Amino acid sequence: xxxRTLRGLTAIVGVADDVSPTGELERxxxxxxxxxxxxxxxxxxxxxxxxxxxxxxxxxxxxxxxLGVHPRYVxxxxxxxxxxxxxxxxxxxxxxxxxxxxxxxxxxxTPRSDRRRGAGGQRGGPAFGGPNPMAEWEMPYGLAMPMGxxxxxxxxxxxxxxxxxxxxxxxxxxxxxxxxxxxxxxxxDPITIADVLASPMxxxxxxxxxxxxxxxxxxxxVVTSAERAGDLAKPPIYxxxxxxxxxxxxxxxxxxxxxxxxxxxxxxxxxxxGIKPDEVDLLMAYDSFTITALLHLExxxxxxxxxxxxxxxxxxxxxxxxxxxxxxxxxxxxxHPGQYGMFLLVEAVRQLRGECGSRQVIDPQIxxxxxxGGVLSTMGTIVLxxxxxx
Amino acid sequence: MTKFFEPPISDSAIQFWDSTRExxxxxxxxxxxxxxxxxxxxxxxxxLGGPVEWREASGSGEVHAVSVQHRPGPMRDPAAxxxxxxxxxxxxxxxxxxxxxxxxxxxxxxxxxxxxxxxxLADGRxxxxxxxx
Numbered sequence: 001x002x003x004r005t006l007r008g009l010t011a012i013v014g015v016a017d018d019v020s021p022t023g024e025l026e027r028x029x030x031x032x033x034x035x036x037x038x039x040x041x042x043x044x045x046x047x048x049x050x051x052x053x054x055x056x057x058x059x060x061x062x063x064x065x066x067l068g069v070h071p072r073y074v075x076x077x078x079x080x081x082x083x084x085x086x087x088x089x090x091x092x093x094x095x096x097x098x099x100x101x102x103x104x105x106x107x108x109x110t111p112r113s114d115r116r117r118g119a120g121g122q123r124g125g126p127a128f129g130g131p132n133p134m135a136e137w138e139m140p141y142g143l144a145m146p147m148g149x150x151x152x153x154x155x156x157x158x159x160x161x162x163x164x165x166x167x168x169x170x171x172x173x174x175x176x177x178x179x180x181x182x183x184x185x186x187x188x189d190p191i192t193i194a195d196v197l198a199s200p201m202x203x204x205x206x207x208x209x210x211x212x213x214x215x216x217x218x219x220x221x222v223v224t225s226a227e228r229a230g231d232l233a234k235p236p237i238y239x240x241x242x243x244x245x246x247x248x249x250x251x252x253x254x255x256x257x258x259x260x261x262x263x264x265x266x267x268x269x270x271x272x273x274g275i276k277p278d279e280v281d282l283l284m285a286y287d288s289f290t291i292t293a294l295l296h297l298e299x300x301x302x303x304x305x306x307x308x309x310x311x312x313x314x315x316x317x318x319x320x321x322x323x324x325x326x327x328x329x330x331x332x333x334x335x336h337p338g339q340y341g342m343f344l345l346v347e348a349v350r351q352l353r354g355e356c357g358s359r360q361v362i363d364p365q366i367x368x369x370x371x372x373g374g375v376l377s378t379m380g381t382i383v384l385x386x387x388x389x390x
Numbered sequence: 391m392t393k394f395f396e397p398p399i400s401d402s403a404i405q406f407w408d409s410t411r412e413x414x415x416x417x418x419x420x421x422x423x424x425x426x427x428x429x430x431x432x433x434x435x436x437x438l439g440g441p442v443e444w445r446e447a448s449g450s451g452e453v454h455a456v457s458v459q460h461r462p463g464p465m466r467d468p469a470a471x472x473x474x475x476x477x478x479x480x481x482x483x484x485x486x487x488x489x490x491x492x493x494x495x496x497x498x499x500x501x502x503x504x505x506x507x508x509x510x511l512a513d514g515r516x517x518x519x520x521x522x523x
Contacts, residue, residue, distance in 0.1 A: 138487050152476075
C-alpha cells in the first residue's frame with residue numbers, strides 16, 4: 001500500500017443540470033448531452049477545446065465523436081446510478097497521475113417523454129451486457145424491478161432491527177420539504193407520514209411515496225487539477241475523498257440485505273478526506289427508495305447499523321435539521337431519470353458554492369455525494385469541500 | 391394457472407432444469423471445496439475450480455426476506471392479484487429467490503419455515519416454489 005491520496009488534488013469547476021417540474025424535457029439524446037457539456041463548461045469558464053477526458057456510462061467514444069473531442073482519457077464505466085461518482089473518482093485519479101487535465105462526465109435520459117415519442121425509453125430492456133442470470137434465477141418469480149429488490153432489503157431490515165414504515169416515510173416527508181423549496185422539483189406539495197402510508201402499496205413494505213420518480217433529466221460536471229481550478233470562473237469545489245464498493249449485481253446475491261458496500265466505500269472516502277461523519281454539513285445520499293437512503297445513513301457511519309430508522313424519525317434530514325440531506329428534493333421528489341448519481345454531485349457543488357437560494361444550507365464546507373447503482377450493488381462515495389477545507 | 395416468465399436454460403444449469411422435470415431440487419456443489427453455491431455456474435465462485443457436482447437438496451428452508459408484489463413483475467398477470475416473492479435460505483446454506491405459495495401472500499414472514507413445491511412450466515420443466523412447512 002502506498003500512502004498516496006487524492007485529497008485536494010482535483011476540483012469540480014463546472015456543473016449543469018436540466019430538470020423540469022413537468023418531468024419532461026424538450027431536448028433529448030445527444031443534443032441534450034451536448035447542451036449539458038456546454039453549460040457545465042460555461043459554468044467553469046472553459047471551452048470544449050480544453051477538454052481532454054470524457055466519462056460516459058456507456059460507449060464514451062460515441063459521445064466524444066459527436067462532440068468533436070479527441071480525448072486522451074476515456075472512461076465508459078457503467079454501474080447504474082452511481083456511475084457518476086465512479087467517473088469522478090477515476091477522473092480525479094487520472095488527473096492526479098497526469099494522464100489528462102480537464103475531464104467532463106455527462107448524463108441524459110428522457111424515459112418520461114420517450115413514452116410520448118414512442119421511443120420506448122430506457123426501461124424494460126436488458127439492464128446489463130453479457131450473460132443475464134437474472135432471466136434464469138430471478139425473473140420467473142415476478143419480482144417487480146427495481147422496487148421489489150429494495151423491498152426485500154426493507155423486509156429484512158424491518159425483521160432484523162424493528163424498522164417501521166413510519167420511519168421510512170419520514171425520509172420521504174423530509175425530502176419533500178426540501179423539494180418544496182426547489183422550483184424545478186417534480187413534486188413540491190407537502191406530504192405527511194399518513195400520506196406515505198396511504199399511498200398504494202407497490203412491493204411491500206414499500207408504498208408509492210417510498211419510491212423515486214420516473215422523469216427526464218440530464219446533467220454534467222467538469223473536473224480538473226487543483227492548480228488549474230484556481231483560475232476559473234467559480235470557486236473550486238475540491239475532491240477530498242473518493243472510494244468505490246461493489247458486492248453483487250442481482251439482489252439475490254447481495255451478501256447481507258441490510259448492509260451495502262457503502263460500509264466500505266464510505267469509511268474509505270472519509271479516511272482519505274480526513275473527516276468524520278459529524279463533520280459533514282450536507283449529505284446527498286442516493287434515494288431511489290426510502291430504504292436506500294436509510295441504509296446509507298448507517299453504512300456511512302452517521303448512526304450505528306440498525307438505527308437508521310430511529311436516527312431519521314426526528315426530521316433531522318429535513319430543512320433546519322442537523323444533517324441536511326438531499327436538499328434538491330432527491331430522487332423521491334426532484335428528479336430520477338434512471339441514473340440519478342449525477343444530480344447528487346451537481347447539488348453538492350451548488351450547495352458548497354452557496355448557489356441554492358431558499359433551500360441553501362447555511363455555510364456548508366463539507367458535502368458528501370453517495371451514489372448507489374444497480375440494486376444496492378455498487379456504491380460510490382465522494383467527499384467534497386470548499387477552499388477552506390483543502 | 392399462473393403465468394410465468396419462462397426462464398432460459400444456461401449451459402451450466404442443464405442438469406438443474408432437467409431435474410425439475412422430475413420435481414427434484416438439486417444444487418451445484420464444488421467437489422474441491424465441498425460447498426454448495428448459488429446460482430449455477432461453470433466454476434465454483436469460492437475457488438474458481440471444480441468439478442461441479444449436483445447433489446439432492448433437502449427442499450427445506452427459511453424465509454430470509456419477503457415482499458408482496460402489488461404491481462406485477464415480468465410476465466405476471468395483473469388479474470391474478472398480489473403474490474409473495476422471497477429470498478429463502480435453504481438448509482444446505484444457499485439463498486435463492488422464489489415465490490411463497492400455499493398461504494395468503496401477506497402471511498409469508500421472515501423466519502417462516504418453508505418447503506419446496508413445484509409449479510409446472512409449459513415445456514415440462516418445473517419452477518421451485520416454497521410453501522409453509
